[in-house]
Amino acid sequence: MIKINKTKIENIFYDCLYPIFCLNCGKFISNENKHYLCADCFKTIPIYSALFCPVCFKRISIIKKCHHNNKSYLDFLGCATDYENEPVKNLIHEFKYNFVKEIKITLGDFLINYWLKISSDLEINSKEIYVIPIPLSSKRYNWRGFNQSEELAKIFADYFNFPLLTNVLIRQKNTLPQAQLTKKERLFNLIDAFKIKNDSKSLIKNKTIILVDDVYTSGATLQQAAKVLKQNDAKKIIGLVVAK
Numbered sequence: 001m002i003k004i005n006k007t008k009i010e011n012i013f014y015d016c017l018y019p020i021f022c023l024n025c026g027k028f029i030s031n032e033n034k035h036y037l038c039a040d041c042f043k044t045i046p047i048y049s050a051l052f053c054p055v056c057f058k059r060i061s062i063i064k065k066c067h068h069n070n071k072s073y074l075d076f077l078g079c080a081t082d083y084e085n086e087p088v089k090n091l092i093h094e095f096k097y098n099f100v101k102e103i104k105i106t107l108g109d110f111l112i113n114y115w116l117k118i119s120s121d122l123e124i125n126s127k128e129i130y131v132i133p134i135p136l137s138s139k140r141y142n143w144r145g146f147n148q149s150e151e152l153a154k155i156f157a158d159y160f161n162f163p164l165l166t167n168v169l170i171r172q173k174n175t176l177p178q179a180q181l182t183k184k185e186r187l188f189n190l191i192d193a194f195k196i197k198n199d200s201k202s203l204i205k206n207k208t209i210i211l212v213d214d215v216y217t218s219g220a221t222l223q224q225a226a227k228v229l230k231q232n233d234a235k236k237i238i239g240l241v242v243a244k
């Protein structure tokens, strides 16, 4: 008897109905691949291998921190790749503004590949790690239909078996989209934007938190979120983004 692979047939079916083309070179990609970049273009994406100072973006390490260390609520910034890279910029744009949710798999892979490169230098007990995504205002959530940071955080946390906390850090006001504001307005916009859910405070105490967002621009969002986490006794905060 011929054994029929159901998933394979389903993929052929989806390939005909909803063909996927590489966002960079236009080449056809099978649904089986689950990526929005073909293998050749994926290989060209530069993945960083260092941690960065959240203030001046200098490459830093656990032993060699920057003098901005006491000016930042984030202890480190982890960043997978470069926003100036054209395919990266296009992927993020399609994900955030054209709502192509499945791009999360490609962007999530950037985060995973980056973490595999840097995590051995971090010297953190993986049992102390929690992953928290930047929450979205309800207005933005309704507009996009998903929280892009949460989708990425989930892929990342699943891969490394880190617990994902989605209901601990919450937005307490509907802020304006940061992208529309100047640097000064961005900070003001976010003051008191976040809080920790009352019954979750003990959960984050003395923990290392990986705070996930899609991109790092002024850093105001991650810094304000890190601030409330630190005020509630989180030990160490690592911001983790796809690109800056």
Ligand SMILES: [Zn+2]
Pocket: 022, 023, 024, 025, 026, 027, 037, 038, 039, 040, 041, 042
């Ligand atoms: Zn391609």
Ligand SMILES: [Zn+2]
Pocket: 053, 054, 055, 056, 057, 058, 066, 067, 068, 069
């Ligand atoms: Zn610095």
